[in-house]
Amino acid sequence: MPFFQPPVPSLPSGIDLSGQTAIVTGATAGIGLEISRQLILYKVSNLIMAVRNMSKGETVRKALVSDPAVKTANPHVTIKVMELDTENYASVQRFVSAYQLAFQDLHLLMANAGIGTAVKELASSGHEMDTQVNYLSNVLLTLALLPMLETTANKTGKPTRITWTGSRMYEKTSLAKKLPLQKGGLLNHFNTAEGISMLQRYGDSKLLCVLFQLELAKHYPPDKVIINSFCPGLVDTGMTDVLPIYMRIPANAMKALRARSPQKAGWIALNAAVVAGAETHGRLLGDMEVEEPSEFIKSKEGQKCQLYAAGQHADKWNSLFVSDESKIPTNNPEHGIGRDTAAQTRINRVFNEMRSPLIAFDAMLFSNNLSYAQPTMAPSWNRDTRASELVPYYAPQIAGKTILVTGVSTGGLGERFVKQIAVANPSILILAGRSTSKIRVVIDELGAAHPEIKVKALALNLLSLADVRKAAETLNSWADIPHVDVLVNNAGIMAVPYSKTEDGFESQFQTNHLSHFLFTNLIMGKILASKGPRVVTVSSGVHRVGHIRWSDYNFNDGKHYQRWLSYGQSKTANALMGLSLAEKLGTRGLLSFPMCPGTSITNLSAHGANDFASFAADLTQMDNIYGNKWCWGMAEMQMKDPDQGVATHVFAAFDPSIAEYNGAFLAGCHVADPDQEEVYSWATSKVDAERLWKLCEKLVGQEFKY
Structure with a gap:
C-alpha cells in the first residue's frame, strides 16, 4: 500500500435526493456528520440522525439547520434526531420500532457508527465491544429495516440502499493467524480469546462486516435493495482520541501526513451509497472501486467463517425481531408503512436460508488450525428446539x-x-x-x-x-x-x-x-x-x-x-x-x-377452520372421556411455529x-x-x-x- 493515499474525485453532478429519506448512524461527528451534511446538500427530504447522545445530536442538528450552505441548498429539509446506542440490542429494537411508527418510507441506511477500543471491553450483550458496535448492531439494524427498504423500492420502482462504513483493516484479523477458536464459535472467540491486539480486534469486527455482506448478497439479489460498504481510508477525525497517549501521538502524526479530509471521505461514502450500482452488491469499495476479497476470505477457512458468521447473526436477528412480533409494528394506517407482509415473508425466507447451514460448522468443517471445539455429546434438544438448529448439527447425516x-x-x-x-x-x-x-x-x-x-x-x-x-x-x-x-x-x-x-x-x-x-x-x-x-x-x-x-x-x-x-x-x-x-x-x-x-x-x-370452536370442543370431549386432564379445555395446548x-x-x-x-x-x-x-x-x-x-x-x- 502506498504511503500517500490516492486522490479522491468529486461526485458527479446531477445527484438529487429530493423526496428521499435517509438514516445516518453515528451522525454527530467525523464521517457520519460529513455524510449527513452532504446528504442535505444533495437535497434529501428527511434526514434521521441516529445518535447515542441526544443532547449532542440536537446541538449538531441546530448547527446544520443554521449552516448557510444548507439554508441555500435545502431550506425545507426535515432533520430528526433519534436515539440509537449501538452498544446494546434493546436500543436497536427501540430505534427500529420508533422509526417505523414515525416514517412511511426509507430510501437509504448509512450504517456508520463505529469504534476502535484501546482495551478489551464487553458490551451489555456480553460480546466484545468492537464486535457489538461495529458489527452485531449493524447486522440487526440492517435486517430489521430491510423489509421497509424493500417496500419503498416496490413503491418507487428503484432499488433502495444500505451502505456500511467498512475498513481495509479487516485484513488484520486475528483469524488470519489461525488462532484456535473457543467453544461456542466466532463470537465466543472474540469475547474470550486473549492476546488479540487493538488493531486486530478492530480488524476482526470489520472482517465480520465484509463476510456478512458477501453471504447476504448470495441470498438477497440487488433488484430491491443494494447493500455494500466502503473504506474511507485514513481520515482526519477524532476516532484516535480514545487511544492511549503512546499510540495517539504516532497516530496523529500519521494523520497529519496522509489523512484525508472528512469531505473527501464523504464523497467516498456517497459514491457507494447513491452513485455505484448493483455491481457493488455485497462488496467493499475502497477509493471508490470494488475491492477484491482478501486471501483469507477466499481461503477454505475464510469461506467457512463467512457461512458461520452470516447464519449466526441472522439467527440473532430472528430471535430478537421475528420471535417478538410486538417489537415491530405490522402494517397500520395510523403508523405509516410498518412491515409489508410480502416483503417480510420474502426476507424471512432469505434469512432462514442463511441461518440453516451454519450452527454446526464448529462440529464438522474447520481445519485443525482453525477449528471449533467438537461437542462430546449431542446437545439436549427439547420441544422449543427449531429445525434450523438441528439441520446444521445433523448435516453430515443428511x-x-x-x-x-x-x-x-x-x-x-x-x-x-x-x-x-x-x-x-x-x-x-x-x-x-x-x-x-x-x-x-x-x-x-x-x-x-x-x-x-x-x-x-x-x-x-x-x-x-x-x-x-x-x-x-x-x-x-x-x-x-x-x-x-x-x-x-x-x-x-x-x-x-x-x-x-x-x-x-x-x-x-x-x-x-x-x-x-x-x-x-x-x-x-x-x-x-x-x-x-x-x-x-x-x-x-x-x-x-x-x-x-x-x-x-x-x-x-x-x-x-x-x-x-x-x-x-x-x-x-x-x-x-x-x-x-x-x-x-x-x-x-x-x-x-x-x-x-x-x-x-x-x-x-x-377441516376445522370454519368452525374451530366445535373442532376443539370435540377433542376436549374425548380428552374428558379418556381422563386426559392436561388438555381439558385445550388450555395447556402449546403451539409451535x-x-x-x-x-x-x-x-x-x-x-x-x-x-x-x-x-x-x-x-x-x-x-x-x-x-x-x-x-x-x-x-x-x-x-x-x-x-x-x-x-x-x-x-x-x-x-x-x-
Whole structure:
C-alpha cells in the first residue's frame, strides 16, 4: 500500500435526493456528520440522525439547520434526531420500532457508527465491544429495516440502499493467524480469546462486516435493495482520541501526513451509497472501486467463517425481531408503512436460508488450525428446539442421502421438512403425494433455491390401495434410485367427516396408517439396500384418545363415528407400526421411530377452520372421556411455529444417538418417557403392535415376512 493515499474525485453532478429519506448512524461527528451534511446538500427530504447522545445530536442538528450552505441548498429539509446506542440490542429494537411508527418510507441506511477500543471491553450483550458496535448492531439494524427498504423500492420502482462504513483493516484479523477458536464459535472467540491486539480486534469486527455482506448478497439479489460498504481510508477525525497517549501521538502524526479530509471521505461514502450500482452488491469499495476479497476470505477457512458468521447473526436477528412480533409494528394506517407482509415473508425466507447451514460448522468443517471445539455429546434438544438448529448439527447425516417424504404440499409439515433439510445437501429428495401439481410447486421452489439437489415427484394416492401399489411399483422401477436412506411417512388427514375409501375402509385409518403400512413394506427392498436405513412415521399426541378398535375399525359404517376418536386410532396405529418395523427389521440395520411433531397450524387442520370452536370442543370431549386432564379445555395446548413444528421430524430422521432406542416414541426432539409424558401403553405395546401387523396384512391382502 502506498504511503500517500490516492486522490479522491468529486461526485458527479446531477445527484438529487429530493423526496428521499435517509438514516445516518453515528451522525454527530467525523464521517457520519460529513455524510449527513452532504446528504442535505444533495437535497434529501428527511434526514434521521441516529445518535447515542441526544443532547449532542440536537446541538449538531441546530448547527446544520443554521449552516448557510444548507439554508441555500435545502431550506425545507426535515432533520430528526433519534436515539440509537449501538452498544446494546434493546436500543436497536427501540430505534427500529420508533422509526417505523414515525416514517412511511426509507430510501437509504448509512450504517456508520463505529469504534476502535484501546482495551478489551464487553458490551451489555456480553460480546466484545468492537464486535457489538461495529458489527452485531449493524447486522440487526440492517435486517430489521430491510423489509421497509424493500417496500419503498416496490413503491418507487428503484432499488433502495444500505451502505456500511467498512475498513481495509479487516485484513488484520486475528483469524488470519489461525488462532484456535473457543467453544461456542466466532463470537465466543472474540469475547474470550486473549492476546488479540487493538488493531486486530478492530480488524476482526470489520472482517465480520465484509463476510456478512458477501453471504447476504448470495441470498438477497440487488433488484430491491443494494447493500455494500466502503473504506474511507485514513481520515482526519477524532476516532484516535480514545487511544492511549503512546499510540495517539504516532497516530496523529500519521494523520497529519496522509489523512484525508472528512469531505473527501464523504464523497467516498456517497459514491457507494447513491452513485455505484448493483455491481457493488455485497462488496467493499475502497477509493471508490470494488475491492477484491482478501486471501483469507477466499481461503477454505475464510469461506467457512463467512457461512458461520452470516447464519449466526441472522439467527440473532430472528430471535430478537421475528420471535417478538410486538417489537415491530405490522402494517397500520395510523403508523405509516410498518412491515409489508410480502416483503417480510420474502426476507424471512432469505434469512432462514442463511441461518440453516451454519450452527454446526464448529462440529464438522474447520481445519485443525482453525477449528471449533467438537461437542462430546449431542446437545439436549427439547420441544422449543427449531429445525434450523438441528439441520446444521445433523448435516453430515443428511448430506448425500436419498430421502423420501410423503405428504409434501404447500403449507404442510412435509414441505417445511424438505425445505429445511435441503440446505444440508441431500443427494435426492423424493416427494410423494396425491396431487403432483401441488408437489410441483414445492419442487420448483426447491430447484430454484438448491439446483444441485435432484428432486423427484412420486404420485401416491393413499385413498386407494391400488394406487399405492402403483406408486411402489414406480419407485421400485427407478434405476436411478438404487436405495432409499430415509422414508418419512408424513402424509395424513385429520378429524375429517366420515367417509369410506374405495377399498371400504374409514378414510383416516387408511390414509394415515393402512396405506403407509402397505407402501412401506412394498418398497422395503429399496430401504434395506441403504447402508443406514431409517423409517420415520408421523404419529401424534392425539393417540391419547384412540386405541385400536380391533373389531370395529370402521366405526360401524359411521354410526359410531367421532372424528377425533378416528384420528386417534390412526395415530396409535402409526406408533405401533413404527415399533413393529424396529422389532422385525432392527437386526437387519433398520431404525424405525414413530414421533409426535407437536401442535402447529398447518393445512392439516383445514377441516376445522370454519368452525374451530366445535373442532376443539370435540377433542376436549374425548380428552374428558379418556381422563386426559392436561388438555381439558385445550388450555395447556402449546403451539409451535413452523420451524419448531418439523424439528422432531429432523431429530427422528437423522439423530445418530437414538439408535439404541429403536422403535421408541419420540416427542419434543427426545425419546418420550411414558412415566412422565403423554405416551400411552396402547401405542407402545409390542403385543398390540404384532396384533395390528397381522390385522393389516389381512386388510391389504398380503403378508410381509421378515
